[in-house]
Amino acid sequence: MQVYLGGPISGLNYEGATDWREHAKAYLGEFGIKALSPLREQGHLKSVGIFTDSAKETARFKSPMSMPKGLTTRDRWDAMRCDVFLVNLLGAKKVSIGTVLEFGWANAMSRPIVLAMEEEGNIHEHAMLNEITGFRVPTLDEALDVTRQLLAA
Numbered sequence: 001m002q003v004y005l006g007g008p009i010s011g012l013n014y015e016g017a018t019d020w021r022e023h024a025k026a027y028l029g030e031f032g033i034k035a036l037s038p039l040r041e042q043g044h045l046k047s048v049g050i051f052t053d054s055a056k057e058t059a060r061f062k063s064p065m066s067m068p069k070g071l072t073t074r075d076r077w078d079a080m081r082c083d084v085f086l087v088n089l090l091g092a093k094k095v096s097i098g099t100v101l102e103f104g105w106a107n108a109m110s111r112p113i114v115l116a117m118e119e120e121g122n123i124h125e126h127a128m129l130n131e132i133t134g135f136r137v138p139t140l141d142e143a144l145d146v147t148r149q150l151l152a153a
Helices: 015-031 043-047 053-058 067-083 098-107 127-132 140-151
Strands: 002-006 033-038 084-088 112-117 135-137
Touching: 002 015, 002 067, 002 098, 015 033, 015 084, 015 140, 067 084, 067 098, 084 098, 098 112, 098 127, 112 140, 135 140
Parallel strands: 002 033, 002 084, 084 112, 112 135
Antiparallel strands: none
16 A cells, blocks of 8 residues: 655755654554655755745756656656545745645546645645545644554455
């Protein structure tokens, strides 16, 4: 079983974008569930500083998996092949366009979507995202538990 870990990257540094994903990976791994991070095998990005969503800026990374075509291809594949799409939008400061695309890709494949997002006040509050979300909870730990339950053998 595989879970894709969606959520904002732009506006964060490497640690800010990976800390919750590492927590999720460790928790889900205890139950034999593999977590797919969009930043897996991207340790070379630790020195970048704050990520932006500018295609021009992304191209400077010079790694096929970090450049616009590579990251889009990998993230689309992950969102469409996962068994569950787990999204963490807690504390988002601006709309994550990439994450919204991933919502669509996962939904197109009828993947269950588990969303950790505040009950109110999040910038991603939108009727269409709400409609395609299968489970919405206010904490990451609750989202991880819902995901575990969905994939329980």
